[in-house]
Amino acid sequence: MALTACRLFHHGFGATPGRLSGAQQTNAEHLNANFGYQFSPDAETRFWVNADRWRAEISGEVAKTDALTRPKAANPDFVLLNEQRNIATLRLANKTTLRFDETIVDLGVFGFDRHVDYPIFQYLDFTAQDYDAFVRATDDRSIVGSLAAPTSPLMRPLPDIN
Numbered sequence: 001m002a003l004t005a006c007r008l009f010h011h012g013f014g015a016t017p018g019r020l021s022g023a024q025q026t027n028a029e030h031l032n033a034n035f036g037y038q039f040s041p042d043a044e045t046r047f048w049v050n051a052d053r054w055r056a057e058i059s060g061e062v063a064k065t066d067a068l069t070r071p072k073a074a075n076p077d078f079v080l081l082n083e084q085r086n087i088a089t090l091r092l093a094n095k096t097t098l099r100f101d102e103t104i105v106d107l108g109v110f111g112f113d114r115h116v117d118y119p120i121f122q123y124l125d126f127t128a129q130d131y132d133a134f135v136r137a138t139d140d141r142s143i144v145g146s147l148a149a150p151t152s153p154l155m156r157p158l159p160d161i162n
Contacts (some may be wrong), residue, residue, distance in 0.1 A: 010036035010046075026056040042099040050091040058083040058120065086117040102140050109133040 016030040029052070036046035058078070066073055093110035111131040118124035 008038035008044075010034075010038075026054070028052070028054045043097070045094065045096040048091070048093040050089070052087070052089045054085070054087045056085045058085055081121075083120045084118070085120075088115045089113065104138050106136045107134070 012032075012034045014030075014032045016028075018026070018028040018030075031049070031051040033050075034046060034048045036044060038044040061078065062073065090113045091110065093108065095106060095108040098105045098107075109132070111129070113127065113129050115127045116124060
């Protein structure tokens with residue numbers, strides 16, 4: 001691996017707030033960011049951050065006539081129940097790529113944290129965490145030799161029988 005002075009920094013960022021009013025009040029925020037750094041032509045890394053927050057009041061069931069004539073009206077009985085769906089997530093990830101001649105090695109890790117607060121007829125409140133890692137190596141060299149000029153009798157083309 002040849003280390004030459006190549007310090008390149010790449011990044012991206014996006015944030016989206018949102019609000020929906022009516023029978024179901026919803027607030028949502030999304031944040032996506034990534035940051036990459038190239039140490040040399042043969043070594044680079046990238047980090048990702050994704051965060052989401054979603055808060056929603058569940059309006060419940062409405063009669064068909066109410067849905068057609070007053071689509072933003074909620075069923076008053078469900079409004080009193082104050083049912084909600086609240087989810088917050090955070091994902092962090094990294095992928096590093098190393099190049100050795102014709103071999104490329106990718107290394108990566110990620111972690112995901114999700115909190116669900118779901119006050120409905122049966123209250124759900126839990127946190128789940130997932131994480132993983134991987135290693136992948138690819139190489140474009142031929143294992144048996146060049147297919148253009150096979151050296152093994154097993155690699156030679158079959159004779160034409162026409």
